[in-house]
Amino acid sequence: MSRRGDLMARTSLVALGAFAIMASAITILVVIPKTMMREVRAMPELAPYTEQQLVGRQVYIANGCIYCHSQQIRDPAFTTDVNRGWGSRATVPEDYVHDRPHLLGTMRTGPDLINVGQRLPSVDWHLIHLYDPRAVFEWSTMPAFPFLFEERQPNDVRPGEKVVPIPGPRAPRGVTIVAKPEALALVDYLVSLKRQYPIADSLRAGDRMAIGGGTHGAGGTHD
Amino acid sequence: MLPTSLAVAIATAAMTLVPALLLLWAWRRGLFRDLDAQSRVIFEPRDWRIERPWEAPSDRLAREAAHGPLESPQPGEWGGAGRSDTA
Amino acid sequence: MSAPDTPRFGSVEAARGRLTLEEVGAIASSRGLAPEDLEVRLRADASSRRAVLALFAVALGWLIIGTIFGDIASIKLHSPDFLTRTSWLTFGRVRTAHLHAVNYGWATAALIGMALWLMPRLVHTELKGVPIAIGGAVLFTIGIAAGIVAVLAGWSDGMEWLEAPRWLAGPFLVIGGGLIGLSLFWTVASRKSEHLYVSVWYILGAFIWFPMLYLVGKWPTYVGVESAAANWFFAHNVLGFWLTALSVGGAYYFIPKVLGRPIYSYQLSIVGFWSLAMFYSLNGMHHLVGGPLPTWMITTSIVASVFMFIPVVATAINLHMTVVGRFGALRYSPTLRFVVLGAFAYTAVSLQGSFTALREVNRVTHFTHWTVAHSHVGAYAFVTFVAFGAMYYIVPRLVGHEWPSERLIRWHFNLVLAGIAIYVVALSWAGVAQGLALLDPATPFQESLRRTLPGLWARTFGGLLLTAGHLVFAYHFWIMVRTPERARRTRPPFHEARPVLYTAEAEAARR
Numbered sequence: 001m002s003r004r005g006d007l008m009a010r011t012s013l014v015a016l017g018a019f020a021i022m023a024s025a026i027t028i029l030v031v032i033p034k035t036m037m038r039e040v041r042a043m044p045e046l047a048p049y050t051e052q053q054l055v056g057r058q059v060y061i062a063n064g065c066i067y068c069h070s071q072q073i074r075d076p077a078f079t080t081d082v083n084r085g086w087g088s089r090a091t092v093p094e095d096y097v098h099d100r101p102h103l104l105g106t107m108r109t110g111p112d113l114i115n116v117g118q119r120l121p122s123v124d125w126h127l128i129h130l131y132d133p134r135a136v137f138e139w140s141t142m143p144a145f146p147f148l149f150e151e152r153q154p155n156d157v158r159p160g161e162k163v164v165p166i167p168g169p170r171a172p173r174g175v176t177i178v179a180k181p182e183a184l185a186l187v188d189y190l191v192s193l194k195r196q197y198p199i200a201d202s203l204r205a206g207d208r209m210a211i212g213g214g215t216h217g218a219g220g221t222h223d
Numbered sequence: 224m225l226p227t228s229l230a231v232a233i234a235t236a237a238m239t240l241v242p243a244l245l246l247l248w249a250w251r252r253g254l255f256r257d258l259d260a261q262s263r264v265i266f267e268p269r270d271w272r273i274e275r276p277w278e279a280p281s282d283r284l285a286r287e288a289a290h291g292p293l294e295s296p297q298p299g300e301w302g303g304a305g306r307s308d309t310a
Numbered sequence: 311m312s313a314p315d316t317p318r319f320g321s322v323e324a325a326r327g328r329l330t331l332e333e334v335g336a337i338a339s340s341r342g343l344a345p346e347d348l349e350v351r352l353r354a355d356a357s358s359r360r361a362v363l364a365l366f367a368v369a370l371g372w373l374i375i376g377t378i379f380g381d382i383a384s385i386k387l388h389s390p391d392f393l394t395r396t397s398w399l400t401f402g403r404v405r406t407a408h409l410h411a412v413n414y415g416w417a418t419a420a421l422i423g424m425a426l427w428l429m430p431r432l433v434h435t436e437l438k439g440v441p442i443a444i445g446g447a448v449l450f451t452i453g454i455a456a457g458i459v460a461v462l463a464g465w466s467d468g469m470e471w472l473e474a475p476r477w478l479a480g481p482f483l484v485i486g487g488g489l490i491g492l493s494l495f496w497t498v499a500s501r502k503s504e505h506l507y508v509s510v511w512y513i514l515g516a517f518i519w520f521p522m523l524y525l526v527g528k529w530p531t532y533v534g535v536e537s538a539a540a541n542w543f544f545a546h547n548v549l550g551f552w553l554t555a556l557s558v559g560g561a562y563y564f565i566p567k568v569l570g571r572p573i574y575s576y577q578l579s580i581v582g583f584w585s586l587a588m589f590y591s592l593n594g595m596h597h598l599v600g601g602p603l604p605t606w607m608i609t610t611s612i613v614a615s616v617f618m619f620i621p622v623v624a625t626a627i628n629l630h631m632t633v634v635g636r637f638g639a640l641r642y643s644p645t646l647r648f649v650v651l652g653a654f655a656y657t658a659v660s661l662q663g664s665f666t667a668l669r670e671v672n673r674v675t676h677f678t679h680w681t682v683a684h685s686h687v688g689a690y691a692f693v694t695f696v697a698f699g700a701m702y703y704i705v706p707r708l709v710g711h712e713w714p715s716e717r718l719i720r721w722h723f724n725l726v727l728a729g730i731a732i733y734v735v736a737l738s739w740a741g742v743a744q745g746l747a748l749l750d751p752a753t754p755f756q757e758s759l760r761r762t763l764p765g766l767w768a769r770t771f772g773g774l775l776l777t778a779g780h781l782v783f784a785y786h787f788w789i790m791v792r793t794p795e796r797a798r799r800t801r802p803p804f805h806e807a808r809p810v811l812y813t814a815e816a817e818a819a820r821r
Contacts, residue, residue, distance in 0.1 A: 010254055010506050011498060011514070017245045018515040018587060022522050022551070024238030025591030029543050030526055032230050033607060034536045062464035064402015070677055074600035079673050083751035091602045096534035101468045104538050104601060108677035108748060109387070111755055133390070139756045141390045147397040231606065242584055255580075261505040262572040262579075265432065265563060267351070270570050277638035286570075299712020301568055301643030302702035304719055 042097040045197035049098055049189070056189030059182045060103065063145065070105035071114040071193070085119070086112045088196040095195040110142055117193040126187040127164045127179050135170040148183040151175040269294065350434050350502075357436035358427045359708045361443045361493075363791060365423030366701055368451055370784045372415025377777045379408035384773050388766040398462045406461045406473050413471075413553070413689060414454050420697040421556040422447070422490060425513045427704050428563060429494055432510050433501030439493040446489025453482030469537065471545035472527045480528060484521070491517040508579045512559030515587070519551035535602055543594040549688060550590035557652065557696040558586075558625060564649045564703055565632055569639060574631035578624045586621035589614045596667040599676060615667035622660040629653045644719050648699030651727075655691035659684065674749060679762060680741025683734050690776075691730050698726075698783070709791055718786040722779050729775030732768055740765025 042048075049057060060066070073087035081087060091114055096102055105112075120126065128135055131149050133142040149164065154176045157163055162184060164177040179187075249255060271290040274283070287293055298304075383405045385392045393399045430437045437443065457474025460466070466473040474483070494517055498510065527544030566573050573579055595603065595611035633639075633650055640647045662684055666675055675681060702719070706712045713719060740762040747758035 009252060010249075013245055013249055013254070014506070014511045014514055015518055017242045017584070018511075018518050019522070020241040020245075021238055021584075021587045022519050022547075022591055024234050024241070025547075026522070026526055026543070027234045028231055028238070028610065029592060029594060029607060030536075030540050032227065032234065033539050033604065034532070036227060036604065037534065037536050040534070061466050061468040062403075063397075063400055064406055064466070066468075066470070067402050067405050072601050078600055078669070080749055080751045084748075084755075085751075093535045093602050093604075096538075096602060099534050099537070101532060101537040102535060102541065103468070104535075104598070106470065106597060106677065106681065107679075108744075109759070137756065139759065141387060141759060143386060143390050143401045144394045145397075145400065146395055147400075227604075227606065231610075238588060242588065246584070258576040258580075259572070261507065262566075262576040264503060264505045264507045265509075265567055266570070266572070270567065273570065275570060275639070276642055277636060297712075299706050301639070302645030302699070302706070302713075303643060304713040304716040 037093060040093045040097060043094055043197060043199060046095065046098070046195075049192065052185050053189045053192050055182070056185035056187065057103075059148075059186040060189060065113075066103050066105045068105075068107055068109035068142070070108055070112045071102075072104045073112065073114060073195075081112065087115045089199070091195050092199060094199065113190065114193055114195050117191045118196055121191055123184075123187050123191060124165060126190055127162070127183060128166050130183060130186065131164055131166060131177055132170055135166055135168075145183075148180055148186070150178045150180060152178050273300065351431065353436050354430035354434070355427070355707055357440060358430050361437065361440055361447065362423045362427045362704065363708055364444060365419050365426065365447055366705065366787065367791075368447070369416050369419035369423060369697075370780075370787055372411050372419060372454075373780050374777075374784055376408055376411030376416055377773070377780050379404050379411055381770065381773050381777055383408050384766070384770045388763055388770065397464060403462050403464065403466075406466065407458045409471065410454060410458050410461070410474065413548075414457075415451075417553055417689065417693050417697060418454075419447070419451070420701065421553065421560070421693070424560050424697065424700040424704065425494065425516075425556055426490075427708070428509060428560065429497050429513060432503065432507050432563070433498055434503040435497060435500050437493065438496040438500055442489045443493035446486045446491075446493065449482045449486030450490065451486070453479045453486055456482060467528075469527070469541040469544075471548065472541065476528045476530070484524070487520065487524075491521070507563070508573075508576070508583060509559040509563045511583055512555045512562070515583075516552050516555040516559070519555070520548070523547050523551065538598060538601065539595065539603060539607065542597040546594035546597060547591060550586070550593070553689065553693045554586075554590075554656070557693045558582075558656065560696050560700050561629060561649050561653050561656075564645055564699060565629055565653070568643050568646050568703070569632065569636055571632055571636075574628050578628045582621045582624035582628065585617075585624065589617045589621065593618065593663075593667070596663075596672075599667070599669060599672040612667045612669065615664050618660055618664050622657055622664075626653075626657040644723065645699040645703040647723060648695045648702065652692050652695030652699065655687055655695060659687040659692055662687065674745040675741060676745070677748070678741035678745040679737045679765065680745065683737035683741055686730065686737070687734055691734065695726075698722075701787075705787065705790060709793070711793065713786065714789055714793065715786060718782055722783045722786065725775050725779030725782065729772045729779060731772075732775065733772035736765040736768030736772065740769075 071091075073081045073089065073091045075090045076082040082089065095114070096104075125136070127149075129142075130145045132144050132146075133140040134144075151172065152175065154174075157176060157178060162179040164179055166172065166177060268290070271286065272292070272294050273296050274293040275296070278286070283293065382393065382399065383401055386394075386401045386404070390401075397403070426437060426443060453474070457479035460475050460478055461473050465475050465478075467475050474480075494513065498514065523544050526540055527548075529540065532540055562573060562579065592614035593611050595607045596615050599608055599612070601608070629650075630653075633646075637650075640650060665671055666680070666684065702713070743761040743765070744758045747753045747761055748755075
């Protein structure tokens with residue numbers, strides 16, 4: 001075999017091997033799960049996001065809320081997310097069917113939010129909290145989002161606009177705070193986050209065994 | 224319907240077998256003989272002969288014996304500034 | 311082959327231009343090389359010179375910008391009313407700008423520069439398609455910048471590490487990166503070396519893998535938890551198959567080269583490469599332990615994370631046994647200082663990763679600052695340190711003289727070493743404290759936050775030290791490449807070696 005042929009063989013070998021390994025890994029961790037997930041359907045209690053909620057979801061993404069807040073409840077047999085009051089059960093793939101993309105998150109500088117609509121259903125609460133988190137919790141290090149709001153003269157509020165009733169000592173003097181549409185959309189999205197409807201055991205994440213087949217309830221987790 | 228476990232098993236097998244076969248083929252082609260020469264590809268004769276201030280006298284002698292008289296390093300030879308013998 | 315343009319500052323072309331053919335021959339034989347070998351190395355360096363220096367300059371720009379974004383983000387975590395009025399600087403956007411600027415801006419540009427210098431050296435031929443490589447670098451940089459500006463303006467694709475809007479930044483990144491890859495593959499295809507050194511595999515691999523990963527990460531039709539799997543497949547593997555691959559490839563070159571000793575066991579390096587590819591690629595789901603994914607996927611990743619032991623120990627043995635007995639060299643060589651410490655950090659961060667993937671440990675550390683600290687051991691103490699070491703070695707060989715100031719090198723090293731040490735220790739501690747507090751349902755949430763505050767302040771301090779170190783290095787790089795022709799006479803050009811220098815009398819006269 002020629003020297004040149006030998007050298008080309010070596011290079012092609014490395015390239016081919018590298019490609020094959022990565023392609024296999026993509027198959028295992030991306031392609032196969034994607035095929036499995038075709039079977040996943042939302043429960044009837046989980047309505048798709050409304051137009052406004054989707055706008056709000058985009059505001060959530062645009063402002064990077066995901067970098068401090070997660071949206072997933074882990075198995076109560078594994079850890080204490082449920083005990084802490086963040087949800088009544090672990091979340092499962094069916095809970096995220098309307099999410100494009102996922103917002104599962106990797107940091108809990110702030111609390112988990114997947115059930116925040118259940119815990120904190122008040123629109124006013126969220127508007128105040130977004131305008132000035134420390135007006136609600138003085139220990140909070142969440143960023144304030146004043147740019148989602150407008151400062152208006154008290155008599156300059158038009159009908160249909162939402163005034164934010166900021167309480168006590170931190171209320172800004174002499175101005176009225178009005179929520180911009182982005183703020184209202186974001187709050188609409190947050191208040192919609194509820195994943196506590198019951199699910200049958202057989203839909204638990206670990207029990208799916210077939211691609212393209214129905215659910216085969218096996219019960220229990222596969223830890 | 225294809226069970227997930229089977230699909231995963233096949234993909235994992237492909238992932239191990241394909242590189243293993245490629246490596247075997249490479250070995251049969253003789254691409255793994257003379258690995259020591261491969262590890263020396265990055266060196267020029269001068270790299271062997273530069274005097275390295277951190278080397279013990281015995282290493283220096285061994286280098287001289289193997290490669291001939293030693294040469295001075297250039298200023299900044301090792302990626303630093305100024306004289307090569309200052310830290 | 312492109313003709314070298316008019317050399318300015320003591321470049322190797324200048325050196326070569328001033329030497330007659332006979333002198334080239336004499337120098338070559340005094341070094342035990344055939345004249346055409348000397349020519350090749352000089353030509354290799356000359357061919358890559360413009361592209362590499364340009365990439366290093368761009369990389370340093372991103373390093374400064376990215377570190378400043380990092381400082382701002384860090385301050386906001388303990389002092390949230392800092393710069394809070396404008397949407398462009400809200401934490402959620404600045405943090406992302408930091409991540410992109412340091413990983414895709416600094417680290418990627420610096421390592422590509424290193425690869426473009428290294429490949430011609432390794433395959434003994436000039437860099438092919440230099441204008442293509444430079445054009446690609448320009449496009450890629452535009453893509454990164456566009457992505458960062460978009461994110462700061464509030465336009466994000468939403469997945470961590472993949473925020474740059476695909477239809478805005480994507481074309482620039484794909485075409486730019488593709489052009490750079492083209493130049494590299496063309497160079498490899500034209501090679502004249504007899505063997506393929508292991509660093510070549512790592513570089514080739516990186517340039518094959520990154521496009522595959524980007525395609526997977528940016529695929530537009532994911533729904534729900536599929537997108538989570540794809541997200542963390544991309545984000546984890548961009549660390550292993552792009553940043554780590556290039557950095558390990560660099561370490562395998564610079565450590566033996568400076569020490570004048572071959573790698574301890576070339577067989578081990580083959581094992582290391584292939585086992586890295588096999589196990590690292592399945593790790594990604596360990597970012598989702600406990601999450602709403604099929605358990606088999608997460609278990610696969612945990613098992614693969616533990617199996618990472620094999621390539622990591624193989625590389626650690628190889629690099630350690632090559633350096634052992636010669637640690638004194640670190641005193642003389644900034645390149646070794648940075649690259650060897652970087653290699654240690656690689657072992658450390660990988661073992662830390664294997665450990666953190668275990669469910670019982672992950673229970674404590676997931677969702678905490680521990681993960682951020684861990685990521686900085688990898689991206690900074692390992693990757694960035696290797697890039698620093700590589701730049702200290704490469705730049706003199708491109709501008710024709712050594713670095714001007716020993717003091718600036720020392721300041722750089724001490725500042726960044728102190729900075730990253732404080733950063734990692736403080737933030738890891740904060741993360742564990744946070745995690746333990748979160749695990750106890752009786753402990754109120756605010757307590758988990760309160761316990762992190764000292765660590766967050768310390769991290770800001772560490773980050774400011776890093777920023778200072780980077781400013782020192784950027785300044786040093788600036789004066790290094792701007793050194794006027796005049797100053798060369800007081801400091802002999804790096805590669806210009808006239809035969810007379812090699813006699814004992816001439817050496818004595820020079821001292």
